[in-house]
Structures are given as structure tokens and as C-alpha cells.
Amino acid sequence: MASLPPSLTRLIAALSHLPGVGPRSAERLALHLVQGEPGGVKELARAIVEARETVRNCSTCGALTETDPCELCRDDRRDRALICVVERPVDILLVEKAGVFRGRFHVLGGKLSPLNGVEPEDLRIAELERRVGPEGIREVILALPTDVEGDATCHYLAQRLREVGIQVTRLAHGLPAGSGLEYADELTLTRALEGRSSVL
Amino acid sequence: MHLAQLRLRDFRNYARLDVDLTPGFHLLLGGNAQGKTNILEAIYLLATLRSFRGVGGAQMIRHDHRGYFVGATVVGEGTHAVKMYWSPKERRLTLNGDPVRRLGDYLGVLRVVVFCTEDLQLVKGAAGQRRRFLNLLLAQTHPAYLTMLQRYARAVRSRNALLRQRPLDETALESFSREVVGTGTEITRLRHELIPRISPLARLAYRRISNDAEELKLEYRPSVRADFAAELARVRTRELNYRTTLVGPHRDDLDLTLDRKPASQFGSEGQKRSLAVALKMAQAEYVTGLRGAPPILLIDDVMGELDAKRRAGLLPLLERSHQASGQVFMTCTEENWPHELGRRLQRWEVVSGTLNRVADGAAAPA
Numbered sequence: 282m283a284s285l286p287p288s289l290t291r292l293i294a295a296l297s298h299l300p301g302v303g304p305r306s307a308e309r310l311a312l313h314l315v316q317g318e319p320g321g322v323k324e325l326a327r328a329i330v331e332a333r334e335t336v337r338n339c340s341t342c343g344a345l346t347e348t349d350p351c352e353l354c355r356d357d358r359r360d361r362a363l364i365c366v367v368e369r370p371v372d373i374l375l376v377e378k379a380g381v382f383r384g385r386f387h388v389l390g391g392k393l394s395p396l397n398g399v400e401p402e403d404l405r406i407a408e409l410e411r412r413v414g415p416e417g418i419r420e421v422i423l424a425l426p427t428d429v430e431g432d433a434t435c436h437y438l439a440q441r442l443r444e445v446g447i448q449v450t451r452l453a454h455g456l457p458a459g460s461g462l463e464y465a466d467e468l469t470l471t472r473a474l475e476g477r478s479s480v481l
Numbered sequence: 482m483h484l485a486q487l488r489l490r491d492f493r494n495y496a497r498l499d500v501d502l503t504p505g506f507h508l509l510l511g512g513n514a515q516g517k518t519n520i521l522e523a524i525y526l527l528a529t530l531r532s533f534r535g536v537g538g539a540q541m542i543r544h545d546h547r548g549y550f551v552g553a554t555v556v557g558e559g560t561h562a563v564k565m566y567w568s569p570k571e572r573r574l575t576l577n578g579d580p581v582r583r584l585g586d587y588l589g590v591l592r593v594v595v596f597c598t599e600d601l602q603l604v605k606g607a608a609g610q611r612r613r614f615l616n617l618l619l620a621q622t623h624p625a626y627l628t629m630l631q632r633y634a635r636a637v638r639s640r641n642a643l644l645r646q647r648p649l650d651e652t653a654l655e656s657f658s659r660e661v662v663g664t665g666t667e668i669t670r671l672r673h674e675l676i677p678r679i680s681p682l683a684r685l686a687y688r689r690i691s692n693d694a695e696e697l698k699l700e701y702r703p704s705v706r707a708d709f710a711a712e713l714a715r716v717r718t719r720e721l722n723y724r725t726t727l728v729g730p731h732r733d734d735l736d737l738t739l740d741r742k743p744a745s746q747f748g749s750e751g752q753k754r755s756l757a758v759a760l761k762m763a764q765a766e767y768v769t770g771l772r773g774a775p776p777i778l779l780i781d782d783v784m785g786e787l788d789a790k791r792r793a794g795l796l797p798l799l800e801r802s803h804q805a806s807g808q809v810f811m812t813c814t815e816e817n818w819p820h821e822l823g824r825r826l827q828r829w830e831v832v833s834g835t836l837n838r839v840a841d842g843a844a845a846p847a
Contacts, residue, residue, distance in 0.1 A: 395642035467625035
């Protein structure tokens with residue numbers, strides 16, 4: 282029985298390790314690459330290697346950057362007294378898209394999860410504590426997920442930071458803006474009801 | 482609420498089944514191992530995504546086939562098409578042609594209550610059986626309950642994982658305890674509210690079925706009596722030894738007493754069976770009361786276990802639920818059903834994975 286050339290098999294194996302790529306897609310991508318324009322493939326390979334070599338985590342906030350410290354950390358127009366704590370680097374982009382937060386960020390790199398063996402030492406909590414003292418921070422805003430682990434992590438951080446004596450807040454739970462009640466699930470509605478506010 | 486159509490492919494011993502159904506009382510007749518219960522199992526599966534026989538998906542696939550399909554047209558608040566395909570490699574669930582993303586959107590489209598021999602475990606079995614009964618009832622009537630229960634279970638498992646670690650991380654433990662206390666308190670509160678509502682329904686159903694004078698009482702026995710956080714603090718040393726969460730709704734029970742004596746210890750077999758049926762009847766009535774439309778009743782082999790007097794007591798209850806445009810499916814090995822059951826009885830003969838309508842003229846003689 283005829284089989285694929287060994288180098289192609291290796292390429293398929295490597296591609297199938299990418300997130301969201303199963304064996305079928307890996308095979309399709311590999312066949313596309315080996316039969317495509319050589320220049321295009323070289324360009325792709327170069328882009329991959331270059332991106333991997335130049336992109337790293339900012340040593341201060343943990344964001345993805347080519348320069349250390351990152352642009353956000355160097356930007357003097359941003360409020361030094363506010364830090365927004367997020368789980369993953371990509372969450373920074375989500376908050377930035379809203380365009381209303383003018384402070385700085387801190388990437389935690391995960392959330393506490395005893396079931397998956399993620400302990401406080403595995404997160405960038407010590408780094409956060411180190412920043413809180415010297416940078417003159419007034420408020421830490423927690424923008425973490427609202428699942429069990431996210432909520433527990435918020436509480437954990439609030440406990441740790443309480444000793445330093447700064448304000449720790451977290452994002453509100455509530456209705457999605459600009460939509461009707463039908464788009465909120467029951468738990469969201471319950472929490473939104475609990476966190477209701479006076480109109481006038 | 483009723484099924485207008487049921488379709489099976491490679492499900493248990495059914496290679497292919499397409500059947501149109503009407504509201505009313507359906508009697509599934511046939512010998513052993515012909516596939517009567519499989520029909521009930523398929524309907525229950527569509528409603529809850531589980532088998533009431535407590536088996537996984539692989540066991541419901543027809544022997545030597547790749548996967549099963551179960552589909553139905555449900556007429557309730559509007560008409561819905563539900564379809565489910567299951568194989569070891571692929572699961573698909575659609576509601577009106579669209580893939581179901583959140584279970585909360587799906588559960589509730591089809592509501593059923595099943596009566597089967599395993600119900601006896603509600604009375605005789607461990608507390609977990611009764612907790613599952615309460616959970617199912619609350620999930621059917623309180624939309625946020627399932628999410629809360631899942632959160633609670635995850636928080637307790639996380640907390641247990643922390644309790645097993647040495648050295649103990651006090652702050653992390655407290656963070657997860659807080660979540661356990663928050664959702665746990667809410668679950669306890671909802672269970673507290675539920676019991677007084679179903680208790681009179683169960684008592685009434687029991688009295689009708691048993692024709693006896695004993696007084697049935699349902700009493701909630703929460704693991705947490707007052708302040709969850711305080712009780713957690715109180716068992717702290719023990720928790721550190723046992724390395725697991727010792728108080729909380731995952732340790733609740735429901736006491737069933739007949740004339741103030743625990744039914745599991747002092748009840749006769751007949752009383753226990755009547756009690757199990759009464760609990761299920763209460764579930765059906767409670768759901769009907771809240772939702773307006775009665776759930777579909779699936780009755781498997783329960784009648785054979787009740788004596789004539791008790792069956793005669795159950796009869797009017799079942800009749801009532803199929804009158805309000807509801808639907809009842811009942812399996813029977815032989816036609817030993819009391820004939821006074823309504824004239825509009827639809828009989829089906831089940832023979833090795835086929836379903837044949839028995840002509841109306843042959844309905845139970847008066």
C-alpha cells in the first residue's frame with residue numbers, strides 16, 4: 282500500500298498539534314503547503330519563526346510584546362494608579378477594545394484551579410504584589426471570568442492584596458448592554474437583580 | 482404536553498421505528514424482552530439526555546451498529562422538533578434544526594415523569610437517591626437550579642482537592658469555601674421552599690393509592706441547619722482529618738415517615754411501593770401546577786407490583802393527567818389492567834422491536 286512521504290507525515294503530525302486542528306484538517310493543510318507556491322511557504326515559515334522569536338511576555342504586565350516593557354507599560358498618558366487584572370494576554374485586547382480603561386494591565390496567566398493542579402505559585406501573583414507597592418497603585422480592578430475558579434481567584438487576590446491596603450474591585454455582573462432580557466441566562470438575571478441600582 | 486411523533490434508528494432492539502402518536506393513554510403490550518421499556522427509555526432520554534436505567538450511550542446502540550438516533554415532535558408550548566444522535570465518536574442534539582448550545586435552553590422542551598421499579602430506591606436506598614429526586618424536581622421547575630448545582634459540585638470538588646494538599650493553603654481554601662457557602666446556601670434555600678409544596682401533593686397521592694389511614698410526611702433534613710459558614714468552621718478539624726467537605730447540601734436527606742415512623746425501616750413492601758409511586762405522582766402534579774400542562778407520564782412495570790386495591794387507587798390519578806391533553810405511556814406484559822380505565826385507550830403490541838397499533842374495536846371490554 283502506498284503511503285505518504287515521511288516528511289509530509291511529519292508535517293501533518295506537527296500541524297495536528299495546533300489548537301483546533303484535527304487529523305483531517307492537518308492533512309489538508311499539509312497537502313496544501315507541499316503543493317503550493319514555494320515562495321509563499323517560505324514566507325509563512327519565516328513569519329512563524331520571526332513571530333516566535335520576537336514576541337515575548339512583558340516582564341512587567343505579562344502582555345504579549347516585542348519590546349520589554351511593552352507599549353502599554355511605557356505609555357505615560359495611562360493612569361499609573363489603576364491596574365486591571367486579566368486572566369490571559371488576549372483579554373487585554375478585549376478591554377482595550379472598549380476604549381474606556383486608561384490604566385495599566387496585569388496578566389495573571391490563568392486562574393486558581395485545584396482540580397487542574399493550578400496553585401497560586403503558578404500564577405503571576407507575586408509579580409502583582411511587587412508592582413502594587415512601588416508603582417503607587419490606588420486600585421486593582423479584577424476582570425476575571427465569573428466561573429467557580431474565576432470567582433475564587435478574585436476572592437483569593439482580594440485577600441492577598443488586603444494586607445497592602447489598597448482598594449480591590451471586580452467587574453459587575455449584569456445584563457449585556459443594548460439587548461433585551463431574553464439574551465441573559467437565568468443566573469445572569471439573578472445576579473443582575475441582586476446588583477440592581479437606583480434609577481434616580 | 483404530548484409527543485406527536487417518535488422516530489428511532491438503531492436504538493436498542495429497534496432498527497427503525499416511525500410512529501405517529503395522539504394525546505391520551507397508550508398501553509404498550511407484549512412479552513418480555515420485546516422492547517416495551519425501550520420506548521419509554523427513548524422518550525425519557527429525549528427529555529433528560531439520560532437513561533432512567535442508568536446506563537451510558539454505548540449500551541443503547543443496537544447491537545453491532547455505529548450509533549443511535551432518537552427524534553420526536555413535541556407539542557407543548559408550540560411545536561418542537563427534537564433530534565439526537567449518539568455514537569462513541571459523535572454526539573448531535575438539535576432543537577428545531579439548530580444545534581443546542583446551552584442545555585438550559587433545551588431541558589424543559591419535553592417534560593416527563595417516569596415510574597419504574599427502581600423508584601423503590603427512593604424509599605429504601607441511600608440519601609443520594611432522594612437528593613437526586615429533589616434535584617430533578619428543582620431543575621424541572623427552577624431554571625437557574627441546574628447551573629447552581631453544577632457550580633456547587635465543582636466548588637466542592639475544588640475544595641476537596643485543596644483539603645488533600647499538604648501544606649494546606651488557607652487563603653485558597655477560604656476562597657473556594659466562600660463559593661461553596663454562597664451556592665450551597667442558595668441550594669438549601671430552594672430545597673427548603675420545595676418540600677412544603679410537594680408534601681401535601683405526596684400525602685394526597687399516597688392516601689388515594691394506599692387507601693390507608695397512615696399519615697405520610699416528607700421532611701427535609703438539611704446538612705446545614707443555620708449558617709453554612711459557621712458550620713464549616715465548626716467541622717474544620719474533622720475536615721482536615723477526613724480531607725473532604727463534610728457539611729453542605731451534598732449531604733442533605735429527605736425523611737419519609739408513615740405515622741411518624743421511618744418508612745424505610747417500618748413500612749411494609751406494599752407501603753414502600755405506594756410511597757414511591759406517590760412521590761412520582763407528586764412530582765407530576767407539582768410540575769403540572771407550575772407549568773400549566775401536565776408532563777408526559779412513563780409507567781414501566783409498576784402496576785404488576787401493586788395489589789388490586791392500590792392499582793384501583795392509582796387509576797383515577799393517571800386518568801386525570803391524561804385528560805388535560807396530556808399523554809401517558811404504560812408497559813404491561815399481559816392485559817391485567819383494570820378495565821374501568823378510560824375508553825379512549827390506545828393499545829400497541831410490541832413484538833421484537835416493532836410497534837403495531839391494536840384496532841380500537843378490540844379495546845378493553847366494559
